[in-house]
Amino acid sequence: MNLLYIWITGHVLSALAFASPASQNDLNQDTPYIKELLRQAKAAEIESFMNQKADPCSDFYAFACGNYERINSAFSMQVVTTGVFETLTKGLNRKIIKMLNNGHDDHDTPEDIQVKHFYESCLRIKELNSTYSEKLKRLIAEFGTMPVLEGSSWDESSFDWLGTTARMSHRYGISPILGVEVNTDIASNDRNRIYLGQQDFPLEARSMYLENETLIYRQKYRNNIQRTLQRSLGVKMELAKQTAKELLNFEVDLAKGLVDESEGLGIESLTELITVADLQKRYSPILDIDRLIFVSMGEHVSGQIYEFNKQYQENLVEVIKRTPKRTIANYIFFRLIWEFLETPSENSEKQKEACVDLTKKIFAKNLDNMFYRRYNNEKSSREIDNMWRQLKFTFNETLRSSSALDWIERPTRDLAIAKLQAMTLQINNYAKDNFTEEFADLNLQSADYVENVRQTSLLSAKQMREMLHKPAKPLEAGSQLSYTPANILIENTIKIPVSLLQPFYIWSDVYPNAVMFGTLASLIGHELIHGFDDSGRKFDAKGNTNDxxxxxSSSNFLKRRECFTKQYGKYVYDGIQLKESTSQSENIADNGGMRLAYTAYRKWYENQLKQPNKDISMETLPGLQYTAKQLFFISFGQIWCNDAHPNVKSLQVSTDQHMPGKFRVIGPLSNYDEFSKEFNCPAGSPMNPSEKCILY
Structure with missing residues (x-):
């Protein structure tokens, strides 16, 4: 359960990617020949994705990305999606696989070696053979008996679902149905508090459980449950089939209490600071909250805690009343073993990829740090820092302008300036983390995957409980922070993943600044604007919830947000009408981030023109007949070139708060007069409508 990350973070590359060198030293860019070669390669890539016959004023996505789907077809490549971030991830994964498969070297710390042992144990999972099932059954036996394995001998009267899930939480940090976790206090981020709330749901979103359009994914999940019961626990087919149906129906029933993401509710609306005694009165006798917390934490807690998403607990009370104990017990034990499962692949390369994903799930911080120590590129770090300073300076000027944001009252603008000044940017390299201390209780070996997962779960649960009596640390969100930039609202910090340090995907010091600002600066600008969007504006300069x-000014914000709600609600994706959603955080960040990046680039470009004898010919690319400013918009558009497998397009619409890539391009650009000016789009054309949505 990671309630906090989901609600307090502000929320794809290249034909050169496959040939990207392991380090900057592998390719000397200092010779004119190599510089020109790299520029020509980038120009060829950009041009290959474009359909220059398309009218940029009718559909700029078709113009900038018209050939991308043909070259990077998700269906042909048999992947879920293709795009810039997927390409970045592939590049990073190749380096991670190389690190993990290489023998121990001088770079390895003792902790790195343990991570490698975990990865090796995953590769050797077939060696467990028949003992795998026995190991899973021993895990179940730690907490009781599972009805589907016991048959008619299972004793219903002795089963206590709340006590069982609490003991699982205390021992392994696994909390089926309902649990507690310790995390940063959203109102005072120098301390930690307990949060009570929902379990992690395998299908994640409410819409995945309740909408007709996502039925196929529920059916696949049910089949997966059935296979697991048969293969991993030895349950006969018909019984496994019936049990899988019961477990899914129960999970769907639980999911009715989840938040509808389209409502745009922030963390401050979903949490209530309340005493344990008052929670006990609220849900007793069905939910014994006092006992749940005592058993989970191993101590009595009498003070205030946060209840997250009250409607989940209210729904849970009714679900528990009407659900047979046998179903609840099967569900809880299934969710326990689910955390220890890995099905080996017959294909060795696919097995490596699966084991990298599992290693990232538990050791994301370590892998990012290992990558950073081996492949750290000072040029990219400097480039990102330079972009950050320019964007911060530009937005500061905008906030101070008497006309640019005249819909925000001056006192509120002053507070926004203070928040901006306090905002920081960090490369997510974990260079300051004490891994020796974190690994003190681990002894991972390469022979037993289940035992390794058990050890890491034991340690994670122990460390979580200890947080209650320690000062708050930076938010950890596992592999979610390894691939995409994120604004951690509770820290007022933008975190940049190490994957963006890889050269030649979206940055290089031989690329025009137009490309760098259109891509890298737009991504950073997107995260900066998250600090002032629907959710971000509820957090102050110190990262605490504060209105x-x-x-x-707030009324003006909501009126302008309504414009985005209507604009994006009109779009149709693959024949699917998009919903009008109250939450517009991502669209606000897309629009504001692009505008901010372009304003910063225009200032830089115009300053270059003022310099005597300044050669700005490098601001275009060989063979591309576009101006520097046009190249900025083309580069911005190509961040979001993508393709999705036909089977997942309805899923994308149902679960992703981000728009499909096409609308992340045409939405912001059709709102921007500067774009229309550079491409000579006539008034009233699709990319230059009379009504434009503007916030920042």
Whole structure:
């Protein structure tokens, strides 16, 4: 259960990617020949994705990305999606596989060696053979008996679902149905508090459980449950089939209490600071909250805690009343073993990829740090820092302008300036983490995958409980912070993944600044604007929840947000009408981030023109007949070139708060007069409509 990350973070590359060198030293860029070669390669890539016959004023996505789907077809490549971030991830994964498969070297710390042992144990999972099932059954036996394995001898009267899930939580940090976790206090981020709330749901979103359009994914999940019961626990086919159906129906019933993401509710709306005694009164006798917390934490807690998403607990009370104990017990034990499962692949390369994913799930911080120590590129770090300073300076100027944001009252703008000044940017390399201390209780070996997962789960649960009596640390979100930039609202910090340090995907010092600003600066700008969007504006300069907006400015914000709700609700994706959603955080960040990056680039470009004898010919690319400013918009558009497998397009619409790539391009650009000016789009054309949505 990671309730906090989901709600307090502000929320794809290249034909050169496959040939990207392992380090900057592998390719000397200092010779004119190599510089020109790299520029020509980038120009060829950009051009290959474009359909220059398309009218940029009718559909700029078709113009910038019209050939991308043909070259990078998700269906042909048999992947879920293709795009810039997928390409970045592949590049990073290749380096991670190389690190993990190589023998121990001078770079390895003792902790690195343990991570390698975990990866090796995953590769050797076939060696467990018949003992795998026995190991899973021993895990179940730690907490009781599972009805589907016991048959008619299972004793219903002795089963205590709440006590069982609490003991699992205490021992392994696994909390089926309902659990507690310790995390940073959203109102005072220098300390930690207990949060009570829902389990992690395998299908993640409410819509995945309740909408007709996502039925196929529920059916696949049910089949997966059935296979697991048969193969991993030896349950006969018909019984496994019936049990899988019961477990899925129960999970769907639980999911009715989940939040509808389209409502745009922030963490401050979903949490209530309340005493354990008051929670006990609220849900007793069905939910014994006091006992749940005592057993999970191993101590009595009498003070205030946060209840997350009250409607989940209210729904849970009714679900528990009407659900047979046998179903609840089967579900809880199934969710326990689910955390220890890995099905070996007959294909060795696929097995390596699966084991990298599992290693990242548990050791994301370590892998990012291992990558950073081996492949650290000072040029990319400097480039990102330079972009950050320029964007921060530009947005500061915008906030101080008397006209640019005149819909925000001056006192509120002053507080926004203070928040911006306090905002920081970090490369997510974990260079300051004490891994020796974190690994003190681990002894991972390469022979037993289940035992390794058990050890890491034991340690994680122990460390989580200890947090209650320690000062708050930076938020950890596992592999979610390894591939995409994120604004951690509770820290007022933007975190940049190490994957973006890889050269030649979206940055190089031989590329025009137009390309760098269109891609890298737009991504950083997107995260900066998250600090001032629907959710971000509820957090102050210190990263604490605090409504610092005056009533008039807040009213103006909501009116302008409504424009985005209507605009994006009109789009149709693959024949699917998109929903009008109250939550517009991602669209606000897309629009504001692009505008901010372009304003910063335009200032830089115009400053270059003022320099005597300044050669700005490098601001275009060989063979591409576009101006520097046009190249900025083309580069921005190509961040979001993508393709999705036909089977997942309805899933994408149902679960992703981000728009499909096409609308992340045409939405922001059709709102921007500067774009229309550079491409001479006539008034009233699709990319230059009369009504434009503007916030930042």
């Amino acid at each position: 610092w907006w005056d009533e008039k």
